[in-house]
Amino acid sequence: MIAKNSRSAHRQLGREVGIKGRAEHLVRVLRVLPHYFRLKSRIEAAGLDRIREKYRPLLTGESPALAKGKYLRLGGYLRRDLSRAVELGLHDGEPLKVLDLGSGAGYFLFVCEYFGHSALGIDVPARDDEPRDRQIMHRFYADMIDLLKLRRTFGTIRPFEALPSLEGEPFDLVTAHQVSFHWDNLPSPWGVSEWRFFLDDLRSKSTSNWRLAMTLNPDMETGLLVEPEVRRLFEEEGARIRGWSVTLEGH
Ligand SMILES: C[S@@+](CC[C@H](N)C(=O)[O-])C[C@H]1O[C@@H](n2cnc3c(N)ncnc32)[C@H](O)[C@@H]1O
Secondary structure, X not given: OOOHHHHXXXXXXXXXXXXXXXXXXXXXXXXXXXXXXXHHHHHHHHHHXXXXXXXXXXXXXXXXXXXXXXXXXXXXXXXXXXXHHHHOOOOOOOOOEEEEEOOOOOHHHHHHHHOOOEEEEEEOOOOOOOOHHHHHHHHHHHHHHHHOOOEXXXXXXXXXXXXXXXXXXXXXXXXXXXXXXXXXXXXXXXXHHHHHHHHHHHHHOEEEEEEEEEEEOOOOOOOOOOOHHHHXXXXXXXXXXXXXXXXXXXX
């Protein structure tokens, strides 16, 4: 259940995107439609039906995390990630090395590879002691990654812990979509020191003109995207913050 103040903060974040932001998004979606149909048919030809059959009974269960089988509705995820890729200029630029944090089912990795980039995902490993819906979700992610022949390694982003050295370093672009590692399962959300450590670690694994593009899930209790002092840190680093997205360019 999202608290009342969180709801209004969600609305506030939505307002920050504004009519202009929504119109730009619509234009991007229209631009990506030809790619969308090509990608969708590739995924279907790879054997998506087998995965759908396997997970339909599991992913439509009682758990809110798996609500209404949303993970099986490919179309919305593909359009969303294509639109993100176009916004980042991945549809007509030089081949890049991309690292996607919290890569989930790998749709964004697939879109990157489709546009000729080399993409590596990183996500938490499945654990036997986690709740059943999480285990199912992680098995689903693993099957999708295999189906789409993507590269994904395991790793957990934790405060003040550097990521392991990764195949493909240095990266030109680091992405993280719909992630909440900065507050999920923690006593308190990440502050300035945690974010500074994280940014420095990514910087050490990236080229000098790297970019970072994140879409952060707001904290469910406070509704804040990040703490106000962290927002100031991002701004000092030259980040562009709009709605849920934080984009930082090369230094
Ligand atoms: C809401 S899903 C988003 C998946 C994908 N990025 C997308 O946009 O569809 C959040 C992802 O972050 C991963 N994740 C959660 N905590 C993490 C952590 N501490 N380190 C790395 N990945 C994490 C989850 O396993 C999941 O794949």
